[in-house]
Amino acid sequence: MTLDLKNLQTKDFFYDLPRELIAQTPIEPRDSSRLLTLNKETGEITHKHFFNIIDCLNPGDCLVLNDSRVLPARLYGIKKGTGARVEFLLLNHREGDVWEVLCGPGKRAKPGSRFVFGDGLLRAEVLEIIDEGNRLARFTYEGNFYEILDQIGEMPLPHYITEHLNDNERYQTVYSKEVGSAAAPTAGLHFTPELLEKVKAKGVKVVFVTLHVGLGTFRPVTAEKVLDHKMHSEHYYLPKETADAINETKRNGGRVIAVGTTSCRTLESVGTAEGCIRESAGWTDIFIYPGYRFKVLDGLITNFHLPESTLIMLVSALAGYEHIMNAYRIAVQEKYRFFSFGDAMLII
Structure with missing residues (x-):
């Protein structure tokens, strides 16, 4: 299917998902979740576990994580x-x-x-x-x-999770620090402290941004045409040390890989057309959908997103619409676990 970029329809981003594939509880240990890797150029797919992420990263790469912490709101x-x-x-x-x-x-x-x-x-x-x-x-x-x-307070779990969460820390990343989110930046839930140490030992820079996730993340797109959708606004902070690390990575030919769509939206909100990053704070309502030209991002670690959501539109912009829709079809066939407590995808 060829997309009409000037007349994108929300229904173009629909896929069938059996309810039993919506993950209700987090998996233990965190990094034992499954990992689907997608080559954004060729569409090639491989199946791994999240602890294999170390094999997909190269010395000189830069991993950008969102250190926001969820309020028991x-x-x-x-x-x-x-x-x-x-x-x-x-x-x-x-x-x-x-x-x-x-x-x-x-x-x-x-x-x-x-x-x-x-x-x-x-x-x-x-x-x-x-x-x-x-x-x-x-x-x-x-x-x-x-x-x-x-x-x-109780954790503000998404509406599609109906099981009770016994340990509030399982809806926090292990590196969460800055309190302010109404929902977790869930792509980071797969990391353990030990895995992050292995990533650093391989020569990969690990840096942080803060974007406080709003409940607009879960708000459905009700407009028929994608361009008619109004994005919610979220507060972010990108510190100088993160900006310096990203700019150095770019100069040296390394890859900048965001952990989660929140980190992605922060980088693309701050980045210039030349791909440079500076220390910055503010509010962003950036809306990324097919046709968008990425300024900073080379890769993305993310979970599987709801049908017709702004987040599946974002990953379609990065990896290509047909590659993403095919990857989602395969993930359903292979019975991957979906959404916040589900499995992960690496787009590279």
Whole structure:
């Protein structure tokens, strides 16, 4: 099938996925997940395990990881005065103790409404209703806000995961550090500390960016035409040492390989047409789909993405639409595990 790049349809990115292939629990150990490698030039596919990633990397390559850490951002509480149950999902930190939150049921969260969480450890007042029905809420508490979240909050697992997660750390990468995401940068979940040490020992640079993943990651594309879709915005930071390492890698002919679409979007948001990178911080709503010319990226480690999602569009831009759709067909045939807790793909 040949894509009409000026008239891309969301339905072009649909594929059939049996529900039983949606991974419900993380695999142990982390690096024993399967790995499908895809040559973006030829479309050639091989099947490995994630610990074999070391054989696919070369001395002089640079691996870019997102060190964002997921907030246990789902809170269950009651409305003061009525005792009605309510659920809050923290989306973005605005200022001070004010957060943008998603509330359910929304009718219980009118401006001025007050709520109690964790038997009073955390209290909130809705200040106003903003875009898409989200709320601004001010929290009050004693002590450290994030420590309280660790006590009473739950991981905001995607809607397609229905199993209970016994260990919150399994929805964090082993290198997560900067708290702020509403969802995990899941491509990094496959790495263990030992595997990262082996990668470094091979002469591969390992560097970090921070992009705080928003729930817009899971928002379906409702527009029929891809170009009509409005991307969500996410905050990123790319430090100077990462910029220097990437620029040196490019000068020396090495490959820059992003771990996850979040790292990819950060690099491509900052990169110039010449492929140079600088220290940078800000918000990005970059939308990558077939026809996009990559400025920095040479390869990508990623999971398998939802049909008709912006993320399958991104990987189609990197590896070619037909190569990606064929790889997904084969992954379904071979019964790979899909989505956040699923298996991985290396596009190189």
